[in-house]
Amino acid sequence: MDPYAGLDAFDFVQQAPSPGLAAFVDHFWVVTWTELAEPYEQRILSHPTVNLNIAPGHRRIAGVIRGGFSYTMRGSGRVLGVRFRPGGFRTFLGGPVSELTGRFAEISDMYGAAGTALCEAVLAEPSAAAAIARVEAFLLDQAPREDPLAEEAAALVALAEAEAPMVRVEQLAARSGRSTRSLQRLFRDYVGIGPKWVIRRFRLYEAAERVYEGLDLATLAAELGYTDQAHLTRDFTAAVGMTPAAYARRRS
Template identity: 30%
Template structure:
């Protein structure tokens, strides 16, 4: 368990003691110990986000479509999402889009980057799970409970919810290459035409292969910026043509400049919450 401060807010960040038994699933616990001075910008990342909000407070999530309180699901490449709250306790789960449909009951393509209430997807099951989380005695117990629930949902997967192996392989290659792979190369590797890969990938993942690669590359660059690297260096490390190319991509995903992005609190705790999932970002001036 570690704490990370941002202005007047202090977050308790807890990673699980062991990885999930389900491939493509990672989780972390968050508990704020002070009011967030203003809504924080959520930074897009290459995963579908499930937030299980079981504490006395409630998450407040605002985007272009309105405001939601409590447990939620955010699709890939969400836009202008702001999060606030007080005395909030959350188990946050990041789901690879390859497994998201079998776990959530809604595919990344159905979500289309939107933020939806968990009740809308799971109905009364959501209430029962949150009640059990609130009764658990420790964070590790909550992680074990969450992992069990997600595994059982995957085991009960119905026909039509699985991602074709070619699409799963293409997503894995995009992730392993940090977004530096051409669509033509992906199509050749999975044995499909470029047109077929484009169509099937989008129908299952919710993004085209090209936009998925841009999202993964942005994710890598954002962590380089948060680690204190200059925009020019972060651009070179992340495979951009130049600093201007990075600037355009950052603005497209967040609406802010690379310099502003570097100080976003959501990035400041990523290497504590998700060790090994992205380049380290923790800096001594944020402790």
């Protein structure tokens, strides 16, 4: 949240994966900060994706987090992350992605000594590019296999994001050619969370942008499929941590 507010506190860069990982990884990302005079807290509203994060304070794999969460930067540091495509982490997990939903798993617990060695190597590597290369090599060593169902899940998540008028699971099910129950099973298995949450989360992203632009809340609630303005306000506040009006004032 507030994506531009932290630009004086940290640098953020992304890097596309190598061709061998393109079916599984959306991008690598690196956040760095140097000699902060005061701690800086960045609030994050998660996407329907799994992330692998390596930093001095944590070495973990984050499942889909239903609410928002925060990360506090102090002094100097770096976080290296891997954002997997929706469905892309299932081959690395070997089971339903819903097993990770709402929690953080330690890399060393999931991958043993090899995971511990990876984290130590990344933390000791001064070059972000070289650190990314180490993570790429580690992921390729897991011999990930492409899965048509993972590709289908990724395509449906992209459709839910792109189609702003889409506000109900039944709409996505109709576009997918699946029943609502079949779609829900696919999402739980490969994305980690149900299609209703995914659709609603993308509409909340849109709400955050359009509230900032000054759109009337009642009009926005109707366009995004909410029963009324109060319903939108409750969902927005629960995810973002403040009301739409407070968010608009903060961003301005």
